[in-house]
Amino acid sequence: MSSVRLTRGSGLGLGVALLWFSLLVLIPLAAVVATAAAGGWDGFWQAVTNEQTAAAIRLTVGTALLVTVVNVVMGTLIAWVLVRDRFPGQRALEVLIDVPFALPTIVAGLVLLSLYGPDSPLGLDVANTRAAVFLAFLFVTLPFVVRTVQPVLAELDREVEEAAASLGASRLATFRRIILPALAPAIAAGAALSFARGVSEYGSLVLLSGNLPLRTEVTSVRILSSIENDNLGNAAAVATVLLAISFAVIVALDVIQRRVGRRG
Amino acid sequence: MSIEVTGVSKRFGDFVALQDVSVSIPSGQLTALLGPSGGGKSTLLRIIAGLEYADAGTVGIEGLDATALPARKRGVGFVFQHYAAFKHLTVRRNIAFGLEIRKRPKDEIRRRVDELLALVHLEQFAERLPAQLSGGQRQRMALARALAVEPKVLLLDEPFGALDAKVRKELREWLRRLHDEVHVTTVFVTHDQEEALEVADEIVVVNEGRVEQIGTPDQLYDEPANDFVMRFLGPVTQLGDLLVRPHDVALSPGADDPDAVAGRVARVVRVGFEVRVEVSTGEQVVLATLTRTEFLRLGVGVGATVSVRVVPGAPVVAVPGSVVRSGLEVPAR
Ligand SMILES: Nc1ncnc2c1ncn2[C@@H]1O[C@H](COP(=O)(O)OP(=O)(O)O)[C@@H](O)[C@H]1O
Numbered sequence: 001m002s003s004v005r006l007t008r009g010s011g012l013g014l015g016v017a018l019l020w021f022s023l024l025v026l027i028p029l030a031a032v033v034a035t036a037a038a039g040g041w042d043g044f045w046q047a048v049t050n051e052q053t054a055a056a057i058r059l060t061v062g063t064a065l066l067v068t069v070v071n072v073v074m075g076t077l078i079a080w081v082l083v084r085d086r087f088p089g090q091r092a093l094e095v096l097i098d099v100p101f102a103l104p105t106i107v108a109g110l111v112l113l114s115l116y117g118p119d120s121p122l123g124l125d126v127a128n129t130r131a132a133v134f135l136a137f138l139f140v141t142l143p144f145v146v147r148t149v150q151p152v153l154a155e156l157d158r159e160v161e162e163a164a165a166s167l168g169a170s171r172l173a174t175f176r177r178i179i180l181p182a183l184a185p186a187i188a189a190g191a192a193l194s195f196a197r198g199v200s201e202y203g204s205l206v207l208l209s210g211n212l213p214l215r216t217e218v219t220s221v222r223i224l225s226s227i228e229n230d231n232l233g234n235a236a237a238v239a240t241v242l243l244a245i246s247f248a249v250i251v252a253l254d255v256i257q258r259r260v261g262r263r264g
Numbered sequence: 265m266s267i268e269v270t271g272v273s274k275r276f277g278d279f280v281a282l283q284d285v286s287v288s289i290p291s292g293q294l295t296a297l298l299g300p301s302g303g304g305k306s307t308l309l310r311i312i313a314g315l316e317y318a319d320a321g322t323v324g325i326e327g328l329d330a331t332a333l334p335a336r337k338r339g340v341g342f343v344f345q346h347y348a349a350f351k352h353l354t355v356r357r358n359i360a361f362g363l364e365i366r367k368r369p370k371d372e373i374r375r376r377v378d379e380l381l382a383l384v385h386l387e388q389f390a391e392r393l394p395a396q397l398s399g400g401q402r403q404r405m406a407l408a409r410a411l412a413v414e415p416k417v418l419l420l421d422e423p424f425g426a427l428d429a430k431v432r433k434e435l436r437e438w439l440r441r442l443h444d445e446v447h448v449t450t451v452f453v454t455h456d457q458e459e460a461l462e463v464a465d466e467i468v469v470v471n472e473g474r475v476e477q478i479g480t481p482d483q484l485y486d487e488p489a490n491d492f493v494m495r496f497l498g499p500v501t502q503l504g505d506l507l508v509r510p511h512d513v514a515l516s517p518g519a520d521d522p523d524a525v526a527g528r529v530a531r532v533v534r535v536g537f538e539v540r541v542e543v544s545t546g547e548q549v550v551l552a553t554l555t556r557t558e559f560l561r562l563g564v565g566v567g568a569t570v571s572v573r574v575v576p577g578a579p580v581v582a583v584p585g586s587v588v589r590s591g592l593e594v595p596a597r
């Protein structure tokens with residue numbers, strides 16, 4: 001676009017939105033990056049390549065990615081069942097989906113500890129293992145893809161699927177070529193939320209994972225201990241890395257979503 | 265016969281949508297399913313397409329029993345009222361969809377899609393998305409998409425129902441010409457009697473889940489099977505116990521015609537080329553529509569006494585529940 005002219009009203013709206021966004025997001029983010037940069041490149045590089053920190057970053061990001069992939073599949077499936085099927089207990093499930101989201105995370109942590117801890121009634125003890133981190137991430141991120149996909153799926157025109165069927169498409173081909181492209185933006189949005197939430201998770205895993213350095217310690221725990229040791233520079237450096245990774249993931253999701261959305 | 269529907273019934277819960285419907289639809293013709301909204305037309309069409317399954321009865325397509333066949337194996341093209349466009353695909357890809365599913369070679373698909381784009385006059389719009397088309401263009405795209413796979417029968421559910429009156433009229437004339445070109449057996453649903461009378465070779469009148477009458481537009485118009493068909497095909501008025509079309513009502517001045525009913529002109533309204541005359545016979549108000557010339561020749565005004573009768577040979581149908589009285593009574597004045 002060569003020239004976009006704003007009306008007075010939309011100019012004002014844009015101004016307010018930018019100011020709001022700056023105060024809440026850009027300035028604090030810039031502050032974190034500035035703090036990280038204060039120690040110079042060497043300080044930053046030392047902070048993030050520290051063996052314990054690097055292990056925490058790998059564990060956190062790796063688990064968050066894995067959980068996001070699981071959520072993309074399971075979340076879409078659950079949304080499908082909720083929208084397309086009628087079964088007893090549907091309303092209850094509909095409400096229960098949000099529980100992991102609505103629960104204070106430390107309560108989620110307690111729930112997970114009592115269910116999968118040393119005194120597990122299921123005989124399933126994952127305490128102090130990486131599985132605990134995975135489980136906690138999975139628990140708190142469950143609703144995201146479900147809740148972003150559900151309304152879009154509900155609004156999909158059934159006649160479009162019928163048109164595909166009458167043109168000879170199987171259910172699978174219809175899903176892949178017609179439904180999936182329509183759901184792609186919603187799935188990507190849910191995946192981004194799910195990834196970000198996983199990366200930042202603290203309360204729900206802190207009890208069950210044991211926070212063992214090099215094994216089950218996640219970045220949020222690592223950042224907290226840096227701050228407790230008065231090493232704000234270290235904390236900011238880790239935060240900056242997470243910021244960069246999350247940004248990269250969000251961009252990648254958007255690219256994938258656009259590809260899928262145009263395919264069919 | 266191209267489509268044989270035999271004894272089809274369909275319920276939705278307690279609601280009976282179709283009740284023992286049998287229809288034979290001849291090959292190569294343009295057939296209309298005509299009837300009021302909620303009468304079961306779409307349900308019947310969807311059962312033929314395999315988008316819905318009948319509770320009882322059979323569906324045959326080109327001599328093959330299709331009753332249990334899924335939609336994708338019926339070789340039926342379906343066009344929906346609201347286009348059902350694949351929103352993320354260009355017009356070209358929309359039309360190519362069925363051919364791509366059939367894994368036809370790329371250059372064959374391209375050639376065939378080009379032909380279809382020309383057929384529906386959308387050549388310049390091939391690379392656009394459906395959202396960038398008007399309603400009429402989207403529906404032509406949907407039609408091309410359905411025709412691409414060379415269906416044995418083409419089914420259209422109120423294809424022009426979402427369009428404004430002018431486009432609607434253009435498109436139905438275009439559909440008629442297209443059909444004369446392509447000659448695929450076509451069934452279209454409409455609740456607009458004018459659309460059916462103008463376009464169809466054959467009309468099936470469907471009401472409350474039953475077939476009221478099947479026939480050519482002329483048969484339906486000249487020999488309506490019952491009062492429902494008579495009323496549905498256009499305006500009617502009642503003279504005695506007979507339903508008759510207002511333009512088949514003749515008026516003459518004075519009350520001395522022994523075969524007619526005498527009445528008094530109650531109201532005269534002129535609408536364009538036609539004059540609507542309401543005649544009160546005492547027990548009824550009969551509507552007669554005349555041309556302006558006829559009305560001037562009649563030379564009467566409001567309050568005048570006139571004789572009312574049905575033009576000889578005009579189609580009439582007895583009002584149900586009444587016994588047709590012999591001779592029309594002349595009310596006491
Ligand atoms: N899937 C359905 N579930 C419940 N009722 C339906 C369904 N489809 C159609 N009906 C009902 O069946 C009747 C006939 O519908 P339809 O075939 O769409 O009529 P038409 O196309 O003649 O307007 C309507 O009363 C409609 O409400």
Ligand SMILES: [Mg+2]
Binds near residue numbers: 305307453
């Ligand atoms: Mg309908």
